[in-house]
Amino acid sequence: MTLRGIGKTFGVSMTPAREAVRRLVADGGLSLSSSGRVSTPELSNERLEELASIRALIEPELASRALPRAHLALIDRLQAINASIAECAAKHDDVGYIRTNLEFHRTLYLRAQAPAMLAMTETVWLQLGPTMRAMYARLNRTEVPHNHRLIVAALRAGDEPGLRLALRSDVTQGLRLLAV
Amino acid sequence: MTLRGIGKTFGVSMTPAREAVRRLVADGGLSLSSSGRVSTPELSNERLEELASIRALIEPELASRALPRAHLALIDRLQAINASIAECAAKHDDVGYIRTNLEFHRTLYLRAQAPAMLAMTETVWLQLGPTMRAMYARLNRTEVPHNHRLIVAALRAGDEPGLRLALRSDVTQGLRLLAV
DNA sequence: ATTGGATCAATGTGATCACAAAATCCAGAA
DNA sequence: TTCTGGATTTTGTGATCACATTGATCCAAT
Incomplete structure (x- = not known):
């Protein structure tokens, strides 16, 4: 991927393309090598565990805060x-x-x-992006995650501890698959 | 603050200055209005509470992870x-x-x-920067925070629950002062 | 055929320019 | 004195350019 190429793809000059790339780099979605070339960052196992831990910390909190505001239309959605x-x-x-x-x-x-909190979580998602892609490719899922059903059920029941637990499981589940 | 002015201050052109500013904006340290003008972001009370919650979630975790590696030289420092x-x-x-x-x-x-996790925490600090500045200005502290002493003591004792609690208190303490 | 270096194309960075939009300023009238 | 409206300056954005550096290609020598 070259800056000029990206610019031409979107019909703009180098300057906006450069800015967009630098922003992705700043957010951790891309890594730039010593010479300024961009590449998808290689996530070590330690970093993966760290990112999963961040998810496990923040996302249950987000769910807890969403719980009292979750009406039926949201759950259906x-x-x-x-x-x-x-x-x-x-x-x-x-x-x-x-x-x-x-x-x-x-x-x-x-x-x-x-x-x-949401922005922070999305930053983590962005960093996990390429790895998730590789992970799910060799996983061959065939059905909806069980934890998602637990999450919906906990929302319906207004069960906050259950909701937090289900989210924590859902978030850390991916890591476990990779630790093989 | 103008881009040209920032550039002249650091002896560079507009381009690097612009990039630096945009990165600060992306990290939340600055906010840019609709017309592209930058300004220090106005933190609402809700956002402040949110940022404090993030600190209260991540920083005890960081301290816990540091605890087993904390040798005497670190504690002295x-x-x-x-x-x-x-x-x-x-x-x-x-x-x-x-x-x-x-x-x-x-x-x-x-x-x-x-x-x-450290990068994430520093992002939060960056966002809290201007507000912390205003907060401590009208606080007139006269001694070291009590919680810092508790943190050092917990480190010496290897007391993880105490360490987490002290950190949580230290982090949320600032918010309480502002909620007045 | 392989390997080594040298040349060359390509790319990122920083600077400068043109332009449009926004803000500031100044004059004049109520 | 204060408000208003236009003119001027300022400022951000995007484009283009010059340059240094890097990666690639190609040719020659072993």
Whole structure:
């Protein structure tokens, strides 16, 4: 990927392309080598564990804050997203699976009215992006994650401890698969 | 603050200055209005509470991870930093107080070997920067925070629950002062 | 055929320019 | 004195350029 190429792709000059790339680098979504060349960052196992821990810390908190504001329409919408996830899993559409999976989380967290936490979480997602992609590719999921159903159930029941636990499991589950 | 002015200050052109500013904006340290003008972001009480919550979530975790690696030299160094904090407090040097205060935390967290968490925490600090400045200015501290002494004591004793509690208190203490 | 270096193309960085939009300023009138 | 409206300056954005550095390619010698 070259700056000039990116610029030409989007019909702009080098300057905006450079700025966008630098922002991605600043957020950790891309890493730039010593010579300024960009590449997808290689995540060590330690860093992965760290990022998963951050998710495990923040996302249950976001869910807790969303819980009192979660009305029925939201829960139904989450269930619909789960259906989409199942669909992607059936079609072996990895990138769709990941995208709808994150959409599930984001939809829930948007209700938390905590933009800073959400932004932080999305930064972590961005950094996990390439690795998640590689991970789910060799996983061959075939159904919606069990924890997502637990999350919806806990929301319906207003069960905060159960919600936090389900989220923690859902978030750290991916790591366990990679630790093999 | 103008881009051209910043560039001239550092002896560079507009381009690097612009890039630096945009990076600060991306990290939340500055906010840019609709017309691209930069300004120090106005933190609402809700956002402040949120940022404090993030600190309360991540920083005890960082301290926990640093605890098993904390040798005596580190603890002595933390105590020395506490002395510096007391010095700044005595001289009513607000910005020095804040800086050494954060240096205390960063010194501890560096031992955690968790760069992603540390980066995340520093992002939060960056966002809190202007508000902390205003807060401590009208506070007129005169001595080192009690919680810092508790932190050092917990480190010496290897008391993880105490360490987490002390950190949580130290981090959320500032918020309480502002909620007045 | 392989390897070594030398040349060359390509890319990122920083500077400068043109332009549009926004802010400031100044004059004039109520 | 204060408000208003236009003119001027300022400022951010995007484009283009010059340059240094890096990676690649190619040719020659073993």
